[in-house]
Amino acid sequence: MRADAAAAGAEVAPAAYDAEIPRGSLGLLLAAWLLLVEGALGLIFLPIIVITADARIPPGDIAAFAALSVATAVGGGLLYSRWPVSWWLALTAGLGSVAWLVVDRGLTSWNEVVIAGSFTVAAVVLLVVGRRAAGRPEAMALASAQIPFRVKLALVWVGIVFVLSLFFALAGFDTQFMRDRFGYIASGLPFTIAIAVGAILLAMVLALLGALGRLSSNPIAFGVSGFYTSFFRGTPLIVQLFLIYLALPQIGSNLGSRNLTELLTLTAFQAGILGLGLNYGAYMTEIFRAGIQSVGHGQSEAADALAMSYAQKMRRVVLPQAVRVIIPPTGNEFIAMMKDTALVSFLGVAAAQAELFRRAQLAGKASFRNLEAFLVAAALYWGLTTIFSFFQGRLERRLSRGYVRAAAAPGRRRGRLLPGGRPAGPANGAGGTEVPAHGH
Amino acid sequence: MGAIDGQPVVRVERLRKRFGPLEVLKGIDLEVRRGEVVVVFGRSGSGKSTLLRCINFLEDPTEGVVEVAGIRLEGGHRTRGKREAIRQLRLHAGMVFQQFNLFPHMTALGNVIEGPVTVKGVSPEEARARGLELLAKVGLADKADEYPIRLSGGQQQRVAIARALAMEPDVMLFDEPTSALDPELIGEVLAVMRSLATDLHMTMIVVTHEMGFAREVAHRMCFFHEGVILEEGTPQEIFEHTRFPETRKFLDAVL
Numbered sequence: 001m002r003a004d005a006a007a008a009g010a011e012v013a014p015a016a017y018d019a020e021i022p023r024g025s026l027g028l029l030l031a032a033w034l035l036l037v038e039g040a041l042g043l044i045f046l047p048i049i050v051i052t053a054d055a056r057i058p059p060g061d062i063a064a065f066a067a068l069s070v071a072t073a074v075g076g077g078l079l080y081s082r083w084p085v086s087w088w089l090a091l092t093a094g095l096g097s098v099a100w101l102v103v104d105r106g107l108t109s110w111n112e113v114v115i116a117g118s119f120t121v122a123a124v125v126l127l128v129v130g131r132r133a134a135g136r137p138e139a140m141a142l143a144s145a146q147i148p149f150r151v152k153l154a155l156v157w158v159g160i161v162f163v164l165s166l167f168f169a170l171a172g173f174d175t176q177f178m179r180d181r182f183g184y185i186a187s188g189l190p191f192t193i194a195i196a197v198g199a200i201l202l203a204m205v206l207a208l209l210g211a212l213g214r215l216s217s218n219p220i221a222f223g224v225s226g227f228y229t230s231f232f233r234g235t236p237l238i239v240q241l242f243l244i245y246l247a248l249p250q251i252g253s254n255l256g257s258r259n260l261t262e263l264l265t266l267t268a269f270q271a272g273i274l275g276l277g278l279n280y281g282a283y284m285t286e287i288f289r290a291g292i293q294s295v296g297h298g299q300s301e302a303a304d305a306l307a308m309s310y311a312q313k314m315r316r317v318v319l320p321q322a323v324r325v326i327i328p329p330t331g332n333e334f335i336a337m338m339k340d341t342a343l344v345s346f347l348g349v350a351a352a353q354a355e356l357f358r359r360a361q362l363a364g365k366a367s368f369r370n371l372e373a374f375l376v377a378a379a380l381y382w383g384l385t386t387i388f389s390f391f392q393g394r395l396e397r398r399l400s401r402g403y404v405r406a407a408a409a410p411g412r413r414r415g416r417l418l419p420g421g422r423p424a425g426p427a428n429g430a431g432g433t434e435v436p437a438h439g440h
Numbered sequence: 441m442g443a444i445d446g447q448p449v450v451r452v453e454r455l456r457k458r459f460g461p462l463e464v465l466k467g468i469d470l471e472v473r474r475g476e477v478v479v480v481f482g483r484s485g486s487g488k489s490t491l492l493r494c495i496n497f498l499e500d501p502t503e504g505v506v507e508v509a510g511i512r513l514e515g516g517h518r519t520r521g522k523r524e525a526i527r528q529l530r531l532h533a534g535m536v537f538q539q540f541n542l543f544p545h546m547t548a549l550g551n552v553i554e555g556p557v558t559v560k561g562v563s564p565e566e567a568r569a570r571g572l573e574l575l576a577k578v579g580l581a582d583k584a585d586e587y588p589i590r591l592s593g594g595q596q597q598r599v600a601i602a603r604a605l606a607m608e609p610d611v612m613l614f615d616e617p618t619s620a621l622d623p624e625l626i627g628e629v630l631a632v633m634r635s636l637a638t639d640l641h642m643t644m645i646v647v648t649h650e651m652g653f654a655r656e657v658a659h660r661m662c663f664f665h666e667g668v669i670l671e672e673g674t675p676q677e678i679f680e681h682t683r684f685p686e687t688r689k690f691l692d693a694v695l
Contacts, residue, residue, distance in 0.1 A: 301498055302541035306555040306607060307530035316558050320545050 024129035025143035031130055032079035032140070034122040035090055037159065038097070038115065039073025041166070042066075048170060064104065068097050072119075084135035087126060094123035111169070171371070178372045181363045185376050188356035189384070195269065195355060196338045199276035203337075204330065206281025211288035212314070225285065232282030238343055240279055245271035245347045269353055272344035280337055284330060291326035292318055331392040335385050342381070356380055447474045448507075449611050449643045450495060450533075455504035455515070457490050464490045466667035468504070472611065475641040479654040479675075482664030483690060488647045491664075492613045495645070496533040497526045508532050509610040531559070534604030538616040540596040542588040548575060548599045549584040555607045567606070574602040578632045594625030598632050605636075612636065614646040626650070633657070649694055655679060663687045 046066055049057070075093035078086035101107060101116040133139055206228075213225025232240065245268060252261030266274065295318050303313040345358035354362065357377055364373030450472040457465040464487045472478050480488045493499040494515075495506055501515030509532035513525055542551050552574055553567035562570075575581050578598040588596050597617055604612060614633065618626040630653050636642040637657045648654065654661055654675055661678045663671040663686075671678065671687045682688045 296541075298537060298539050298541035299543065302535075302537065302543065304498060305496060305530060305533075305535035305537075306603070307527050307559050308555075309527065312558050316554065317543055 024131070024133040025136070025139040026146070027125040027129035028079060028133045029140050029143050031090065031094075031122040031125045032076045034118050035072045035076025035079070035094060037076075038118060038122075039069050039071070039076055039093075041163065042069025043073060044163070045166070045170070052170075061104070064100055068093070068100055072097055079130075079134065080137050080140065082135050082137060087130060087134035090130075091123060091126045094119045094126065098123065111166070174369055174372050177367065177369045178376055181369075181373060182376055185356065185359045185363055185373065186380060188354055188359040189380060191269065191353060191355040192338065192341045192357075192384075195272045195276065195341045195344060196334065198273040199280060199341075200330075200334045200337055202273060202277025203280035203284050203333070206277065207284035207288040210281060210285030211292055214285060214289050215292060229282045229285050232279050237275065237279045237340060238346065241271060241275040241343060241347060244275045244278075267353070268344055268347035271347055272341065272355075276337055276340060276344075280333055284333055287329045287333070288322070288326055291322040294325045295321045328392070328396040331388070331395060335388050335392065338384055338388070339381055342377075448472065449474050449476075449509060450645065451505075451507040452491070452495065453505040453507075455491070455494060455506065456502045457487070457494055457499060457515075458502045464667055465494065465501075468667075468669060470662065470669065472643060472645060474610075474643055476659050477637045477642075477644045477646065477657050479658040479661045480645060480647045480664060481649060481651070481654065481661065481690070481694075482670075486664040487667045488664045489615050492535075492615050492645060492647055495613060496530050496535055498535075531607065532610040534607055534609035534612045536597070536600050536604055536612065536614045536617045538619050540588075540593070540600045540620070542596050542600055542603070544588050547585050547587055548580060548591065548602075551588070551599055552602045552606045555603065560607070571602070571606060574605050575599070577605075577635075578602045579628070592625060593621045594628045597621065597629045601629075601632055601636075611643040611645065614644065614648065616647050616649070618648065618650060651679075651691070651695055663690065 042065065046062075046069060049062060049065070071089075071093040075086070075090035079090050097119045098116050101112050101119070105112055107113050107116060210225045210229055213221040214229070216222050216225075245266060249261050249265040252258075252264045299317055299321065300313060303317040308316065341355055342357035344355055345361060360373045360377035363376075364370035448471045450470070452468055452470040455465055455468040455470075456463065468487075468491055470478075470491075480491065482488050490499060494501045495508065497506070497513070500518060503515045505515070506513050506529075508529045511525060511529040511532065513522065513529060518526070542548075543554065546554060549568065549571050552571035553562075553564065556562040556567040556570070557564055572581065572584060575584050578601055580595060580598055580602070583591060583595060583599075588599070591599065601612075601617075617633070618629050621629065630650060633644070633646070634653070634657050637644060646654075646658070656675075658675050661673060661675055662669045663678070663684070665671075665684075665686050671682070671684050673681075678687065679691065682691065
């Protein structure tokens, strides 16, 4: 009996399932989300309006705003329900909001025009196409599945930017100041980039030496590199920067040597490169060490068997293969370092040589426009790291492709890696054979 | 066999190798004369690969003496001076590995000329010409510009043989050169090794389980058992007049 029922159920199941997307589902989806977002925004801004409310906003207005926000959020949400009546609720909330904005508020600002416009769109969509699809959430889900993930992602980002812009607008944002001072703050970019580039070059040299030391059986090399990485990874970067910039000259003067004092007195720019380079070099030692160790032991033995010296082996055999492993994380470190250049501003740079963050501080303090100045700085850092992340990603993909094809262990997974064409198998006596992996 | 002129190229005396408490080689004496092909065989773990790796100091012998082409080195710790002497010794001993160990970032020809150019300072043009000759000799003239990843195991191993030959060694050490290969690829590698022995009269020490190759090419065979050379003789003596039951048992197992 039960088995029969189950069998019957299995037969009719496809018919019971609403696989067809009714016309208007997509429109309903759009209306639902417009209302949801507007309602949510209203509820987010409600406390701000209440807190900052002065005598100019009558309490009645606030109450109406709150009621309409709740109504639109609930109305939009209910469009996802199975009740066809939700269509009426949503339409009422949308039209009510438009009416309130037009009649009561009088559309006095562009904000209100935009909001009223979006409510109008939602209401029109509901009226024209939404009726048929209302109360069928699975149809909306199907319509939603048709929208590419990338498009939804872009809409989320647009939404975030929109909300933030609204906040800033409410906060009395001085965009004129940002435009005026942008050039001044941005002219710190060359210094920021120069510090980062100089420091990453220094860090790479130190990391290579450190890694060779960590892999050495020589107790001096091992000990020195161990001390170096331990100290520079074990103390805060900002402390290291101050040690180099402020404490180092003191050594010279304590020793009573003018020449030494002069030698040890660095500009903030130099101290920044030295400090960041030393610090990042210590962290990157691990990256380089892992990269060198990723090259199989057999490679080292093959070089030894050819009577190569240690230097020849490293230069010709090990490092060229290690570089493929080392470059991607080194790029990450570079991106991180560009942000840490901001710490150099604490060293009190001469105003003419100031890097990005220092300029933002100066500009912000001078006119008590800290929010604007730091946002400009943040945007510039963000743009910089985004650009480098983009290239970093491309580089990484290219290297990993090359690595798999060119540097996999000999004979390993060969058949699969052959780029196209050659038939695998013993037929041609050469291709497509599987060889046991390295035994090392 | 007329090519064997009696001059010893490799001499191993009282060689011992310990890995911690484990003694892998328990006093090996071996002399290989110019043009001689010696096949070393025995169960895995009997120390035959370790002997080969001690001869060119990929492993440091614990005790004993290794002499290659007149360069005589004691076992024990490495010192600064000894390191250079080891390098000199290695110039005379070519090595072919079980896993080929080709340099994946270089073409076949690049692999072959790497040693001569980097280590011996041969001009790239000269090394290239010689390298192409060697690749032709191992039957891979058309693969000179291929990267190892695009070569079969047998082809890779033949490139590895050409790479070792390019250093013009006095002795070639083969460490199970066909063990990592599929059966159908073993023949091409053995054929190259056979031609080294018969055409070039190359001095060779070959660790292998290929008894057919040993019977045909070897002048002498050494059976390794628990860290010593238990039995030694011509292939005929080994195969037809086996003296030790251990040797017989091993031969029965692999033949």
